Amino acid sequence: MSIDMSQFHQVFFEECFEGLEAMESGLLSLDIGDIDPEAINTIFRAAHSIKGGSGTFGFTVVAEYTHIMETLLDEMRDGRRQVTKQAVDVLLGSVDCLREMLTSIQNEEDVNAESVAVHQSALETELNGESSANTQPNVVATPAINTAPSPIQSQEEDEEPEIEEEQGWKISFCPYLNLLKTGNDPVRLFRELSALGQLTTNVNIQDVPDFNELDPEECNISWDLVLVSDASESTVREIFSWVEEDCELELSPLAKPKKKKKPKVATPVSAPTPAVVETKEVIAPVIVPPPTTVVKKASSESDSAKNAPKASSSIRVDTDKIDTLINMVGEVVITQSMLGLIGENFTMDKVGQLKRGLAQLERHTRDLQQSVMNIRMLPISFVFSRFPRLVHDISTKLNKKITLKLVGENTEVDKAVVELINDPLVHLIRNSLDHGIEMPAERIAAGKPETGTIELKAYHRGGHIVIEIIDDGRGMDKSKLLAKAIEKGLVEESAIMTDKQILELIFMPGFSTAEQLSDISGRGVGMDVVRRNIQSLGGNIDIISELGKGSTIAIHLPLTLAILDGQSVAVGDETYIVPLVSIIESINITEKMLNKVAGKGETFKLRNEYLPIIRMREIFNVKTGAATKPNEGVIVVVEGQGALCGFLVDELLGQQQVVIKSLEANYRRVEGVSGATILGDGSVALILDVPGLVRLSVC
Amino acid sequence: MKVDAVNSKQIEQFLTFELANEVYGVEILKVQEIRGWEPVRVIPNTPSFIKGVLNLRGSVIPIVDLRERFSLEHSEYTQKTVVIVLCIKHRRHESFVMGIVADAVSDVLDIKVDEIKKAPNFGTQLDTRYMRGMHVYKQNMIMLLDVDKLLNPDEVDDIEAISDIGRFE
Numbered sequence: 001m002s003i004d005m006s007q008f009h010q011v012f013f014e015e016c017f018e019g020l021e022a023m024e025s026g027l028l029s030l031d032i033g034d035i036d037p038e039a040i041n042t043i044f045r046a047a048h049s050i051k052g053g054s055g056t057f058g059f060t061v062v063a064e065y066t067h068i069m070e071t072l073l074d075e076m077r078d079g080r081r082q083v084t085k086q087a088v089d090v091l092l093g094s095v096d097c098l099r100e101m102l103t104s105i106q107n108e109e110d111v112n113a114e115s116v117a118v119h120q121s122a123l124e125t126e127l128n129g130e131s132s133a134n135t136q137p138n139v140v141a142t143p144a145i146n147t148a149p150s151p152i153q154s155q156e157e158d159e160e161p162e163i164e165e166e167q168g169w170k171i172s173f174c175p176y177l178n179l180l181k182t183g184n185d186p187v188r189l190f191r192e193l194s195a196l197g198q199l200t201t202n203v204n205i206q207d208v209p210d211f212n213e214l215d216p217e218e219c220n221i222s223w224d225l226v227l228v229s230d231a232s233e234s235t236v237r238e239i240f241s242w243v244e245e246d247c248e249l250e251l252s253p254l255a256k257p258k259k260k261k262k263p264k265v266a267t268p269v270s271a272p273t274p275a276v277v278e279t280k281e282v283i284a285p286v287i288v289p290p291p292t293t294v295v296k297k298a299s300s301e302s303d304s305a306k307n308a309p310k311a312s313s314s315i316r317v318d319t320d321k322i323d324t325l326i327n328m329v330g331e332v333v334i335t336q337s338m339l340g341l342i343g344e345n346f347t348m349d350k351v352g353q354l355k356r357g358l359a360q361l362e363r364h365t366r367d368l369q370q371s372v373m374n375i376r377m378l379p380i381s382f383v384f385s386r387f388p389r390l391v392h393d394i395s396t397k398l399n400k401k402i403t404l405k406l407v408g409e410n411t412e413v414d415k416a417v418v419e420l421i422n423d424p425l426v427h428l429i430r431n432s433l434d435h436g437i438e439m440p441a442e443r444i445a446a447g448k449p450e451t452g453t454i455e456l457k458a459y460h461r462g463g464h465i466v467i468e469i470i471d472d473g474r475g476m477d478k479s480k481l482l483a484k485a486i487e488k489g490l491v492e493e494s495a496i497m498t499d500k501q502i503l504e505l506i507f508m509p510g511f512s513t514a515e516q517l518s519d520i521s522g523r524g525v526g527m528d529v530v531r532r533n534i535q536s537l538g539g540n541i542d543i544i545s546e547l548g549k550g551s552t553i554a555i556h557l558p559l560t561l562a563i564l565d566g567q568s569v570a571v572g573d574e575t576y577i578v579p580l581v582s583i584i585e586s587i588n589i590t591e592k593m594l595n596k597v598a599g600k601g602e603t604f605k606l607r608n609e610y611l612p613i614i615r616m617r618e619i620f621n622v623k624t625g626a627a628t629k630p631n632e633g634v635i636v637v638v639e640g641q642g643a644l645c646g647f648l649v650d651e652l653l654g655q656q657q658v659v660i661k662s663l664e665a666n667y668r669r670v671e672g673v674s675g676a677t678i679l680g681d682g683s684v685a686l687i688l689d690v691p692g693l694v695r696l697s698v699c
Numbered sequence: 700m701k702v703d704a705v706n707s708k709q710i711e712q713f714l715t716f717e718l719a720n721e722v723y724g725v726e727i728l729k730v731q732e733i734r735g736w737e738p739v740r741v742i743p744n745t746p747s748f749i750k751g752v753l754n755l756r757g758s759v760i761p762i763v764d765l766r767e768r769f770s771l772e773h774s775e776y777t778q779k780t781v782v783i784v785l786c787i788k789h790r791r792h793e794s795f796v797m798g799i800v801a802d803a804v805s806d807v808l809d810i811k812v813d814e815i816k817k818a819p820n821f822g823t824q825l826d827t828r829y830m831r832g833m834h835v836y837k838q839n840m841i842m843l844l845d846v847d848k849l850l851n852p853d854e855v856d857d858i859e860a861i862s863d864i865g866r867f868e
Contacts (some may be wrong), residue, residue, distance in 0.1 A: 619743070621743055663752070671742065676740075
């Protein structure tokens with residue numbers, strides 16, 4: 001009876017993360033002093049199913065850890081234990097810790113035993129210490145000194161993966177035949193190993209064939225190595241990291257591991273909030289230093305591969321949506337067979353019937369398209385649900401009193417948008433928490449309620465979803481913004497700017513008015529990134545702010561990333577699609593409007609502004625007869641990267657909605673092209689990446 | 700070594716096709732379908748052997764001209780020109796769909812694995828990295844291509860680097 005359990009892992013992890021989210025929101029909504037037994041039940045159930053699942057899949061570390069949480073929750077449920085703020089904080093910390101553990105397991109990494117130990121001892125202190133007098137607010141800061149280890153814990157320690165230092169390693173290194181062909185030299189590996197300590201090698205040559213059958217390029221030898229060193233397992237493994245895929249490698253500790261008592265007061269590892277964890281994952285591959293040598297490159301690539309989140313993802317769909325879809329498919333099949341019947345013995349008097357059939361087919365197809373798109377739609381609460389925790393943590397840290405109001409959580413939006421909007425929103429909310437809402441005393445002085453409010457609101461408008469972040473904080477001081485911008489040389493002193501323009505200054509790179517840097521925000525690197533991210537999703541961001549009353553930041557996003565409004569343009573024989581959102585206008589120009597800068601760069605004058613011309617024909621190397629002079633074609637004025645510029649094309653063809661297809665799926669990314677689509681006649685057209693093209697040609 | 704012993708008893712099927720009067724073969728398990736030549740959409744700024752992209756029932760697939768890939772003389776595309784659509788394995792999990800242009804498809808051959816001869820070394824004149832081997836059939840030499848390597852062209856590193864960037868944008 002051997003079932004490959006790994007096929008269920010993905011589902012298990014998803015369920016666990018869902019369970020963790022349920023626990024988190026349950027914990028946050030626990031009203032200290034007045035406990036709703038149902039709320040505790042919910043948390044308990046989530047913990048219980050995580051424990052059960054991880055036991056089944058053999059993730060004992062998780063199962064045992066959850067067991068302690070469960071014990072604690074069980075006592076709370078039975079009323080044997082008071083629910084204190086401290087206990088809730090410890091449990092929240094454990095949720096983070098569990099999430100970390102599960103993420104590591106999912107990425108097939110080692111669990112960070114140190115941070116697990118910190119959280120675990122905090123939990124146990126809570127469990128054993130009854131309602132202790134310790135009033136420290138945060139788990140992180142709790143010096144977790146464990147005096148009475150419970151039986152569970154010592155058992156846990158025995159089974160924990162050994163990360164402690166060892167006396168030495170016994171390494172069985174059995175390369176595959178092709179090891180040498182991949183350019184690896186075992187001698188070099190041994191040299192590196194011997195740098196770590198004393199190395200003894202034993203060669204096995206029983207697999208070496210007869211001399212006349214010997215292929216000098218094949219590696220038929222294997223080695224048993226003994227390394228006496230205090231290097232850790234990971235250090236030793238790292239040396240083999242380049243040959244990992246070309247060999248069988250076994251590492252076993254030389255001596256019986258010395259049982260060290262794990263230092264319980266580990267360095268206070270701060271429990272990162274979920275948001276931080278995620279940003280790390282996304283950013284990490286980017287900050288890998290640029291490879292300097294070929295060897296280094298290999299390692300940095302494996303790094304980025306490791307950090308990359310697992311590609312496969314799944315989606316939970318309402319059964320109703322699927323039923324609608326099946327219904328729709330049935331209709332299409334019926335219409336299709338009806339049309340088939342008409343076609344079999346076609347006579348001219350059936351034309352009316354045929355037309356009716358085709359009209360029906362068209363309607364069904366459109367409905368079908370809509371219901372399929374619907375499947376990708378998720379309620380925005382997937383994003384919003386993380387924010388109560390964020391607000392809870394940060395407001396505690398800042399000693400501010402803030403309530404978060406969520407409105408329109410069930411507004412549906414494309415899954416891809418949901419995934420990508422999270423980071424910008426986290427940033428904006430942190431900003432509101434840190435800069436927007438004042439300290440309680442300041443608020444009372446200003447005649448406002450002591451508790452600040454941040455409202456997160458989502459609704460549909462037109463083909464867009466609007467997400468608003470409204471705070472009733474101090475608002476932005478326009479004169480201060482302007483003064484700062486002038487001081488930094490971002491605007492001219494004499495510039496006359498509208499209120500809106502002044503507010504938009506905060507999107508300039510390097511702009512921050514915060515007097516004090518904090519670890520939450522204020523470095524002035526955020527807002528430009530936020531705006532760029534949102535623009536790359538095809539949306540835009542607006543600010544309204546009134547001094548003393550608060551600010552509103554509104555994000556407009558397209559409902560889906562799969563369909564785009566495009567203008568098709570012709571360049572020679574080629575057809576390209578320009579996204580309609582980036583087009584400002586299209587004009588015919590005359591010779592008179594043209595200028596040349598230094599005899600090369602062509603510009604044209606549009607209402608007192610000089611815009612560069614990008615000749616699509618040249619940049620895309622189109623050979624067939626295209627407009628060679630700007631006045632023979634049409635200039636499409638586009639905005640990309642905040643700069644205006646004119647694309648010279650032969651003619652405008654028409655506007656249409658296009659379905660975006662990825663070029664990367666089967667080929668690779670092409671500069672200046674963001675994707676492809678299929679036109680009405682079945683041919684492929686490329687969608688232009690306007691910001692990319694502007695960058696390509698201007699810089 | 701053990702693996703070879705098992706394999707030698709096996710028979711693999713190869714689809715053979717003509718290219719400039721030479722016969723080439725690809726593993727039939729890689730072949731997804733064969734279609735007639737139709738005009739493709741040119742992708743700007745790509746190597747010349749990438750003819751462009753094609754709409755294959757809704758997915759956009761690149762088309763590689765093997766004549767250009769092998770630096771053979773160019774010939775006009777005719778009614779007989781075919782596109783062999785292949786499913787290429789890339790790294791461990793990903794797979795790509797690509798088309799190759801051939802003059803004509805000829806046959807499906809059963810070839811015993813141990814009858815595949817290693818491609819001789821042509822030195823610098825010819826790159827045999829993309830060859831799985833040679834096979835003699837009715838006194839004709841058939842070159843068996845390793846499409847996984849061939850169609851992950853030289854730019855394989857670039858492709859990875861670029862797609863990595865794309866993923867995190």
